[in-house]
Amino acid sequence: MTGKILLAAAALALMSGCGREEEVDQYGATPTLPEANRGLLPSMTIADPAGWGDRRPVVPSGYQIAAIATDLKIPRQSLVLPNGDILVAEGKGGGDAPVMRPKDMIAGFIKKKGTSSVKGGDRLTLLRDADGDGVYEGRTVFAEKLNAPYGLALIGNRLFVANQDALVYFDYQPGQTRADRAPVLLTKLPAEINHHWTKALAASADGRFLYVGIGSNSNIGERGMAVEEERAMVWEVDVETGASRRFATGLRNPTALAVQPGIGELWAVVNERDELGANLVPDYLTSVRQGAFYGWPYAYWGNNPDRRVQPFKEEMVSKTVRPDYSLGSHTAPLGLAFSTAAMGGPFAEGAFVGMHGSWNREVQVGYKVVFVPFRGGRPAGKPVDVVTGFQADGKTFGRPVGVTVDPRGALIVADDLSNTLWRVTPSSPSAARPAPANL
Structure with missing residues (x-):
């Protein structure tokens, strides 16, 4: 297909959603779910990248x-090490997924326009702030020649890295600035096709297990369910043996995992399915229960069936667990981190979520970092904008991915469009004031 034909098809794709989008309330435990709206081509509005210049994100x-x-x-994604150093996973993965439909080619062509043109580093970069002044003057490559590293976790003296095809680890000593040997394989991960290639990672509170988020190989099973074996789920991996088992299933694309401090419960943010309209299906934040099935591909948000997948399994609809908290449709959450008391009053209890931003709707959503307030260990209330300003005047300057909380009270945000790591901190003691009324 020539460039002109692609652009013409793209224009048709953009026009297909015109006049059909309405704003609906989709945040929280009971989101509004409109009727499915399936068109010939999905609505698309892609980020138009631009340099930050003198601009900065808004806090x-x-x-x-x-x-x-x-x-x-x-x-x-990033990881704050015990001595305060920050590790950053850099990479761009994905397999050689065959194009199934003409609209897949159109969507792929358009979506690529909204991403960085920089080649993925396939490495871990270490940043060091030696004097604690917030300026990370030290920068070294901790490890290189990895395969699209994404998830990171530290257990004792072992640093675990989830590449797009394998879970590996390095020996690590506090203060170390470079790995002194090649990584050791703990277990292989599903990598065939790799439509959703990111492998999220979190360690259990007792350090015995690692949890790995593995996305589906399609939007809604259009490649056949055989290629979805061991995908769209969270694995539990034994740290000592590498033995794995299915921990929870039916999670279309669990892009970030975190263990809740003091409680030890596993949580995830999940990117849900596309092509059902601007306001379906809500991406979500949820606790991940052992043995639970969260719906993909047969149902969404509880017992709402999605009969696009064939053969359809009616019995799976009633088995579907409803997620805890909707983050809105197509916001594309890719980062998750629980807050600490050091973050200040407004953000003392809850979770930060990095939203990469939409493509499958006319009016763009996401492109920000939000805070979901918790009470009694559960989400409570509307999300609060924490880092915004990634879009203005029709341009997109950055796209948030991973978020990490530094125990000293800083929020670290990875931006994979401008290839920047941002750090948010209180500017004065007054930042630790009581939470706003809407919390």
């Missing part, structure tokens, strides 16, 4: 934001 009053690393090579 709430009483907080400040600074770029602590620039010119990275597709930063995805």
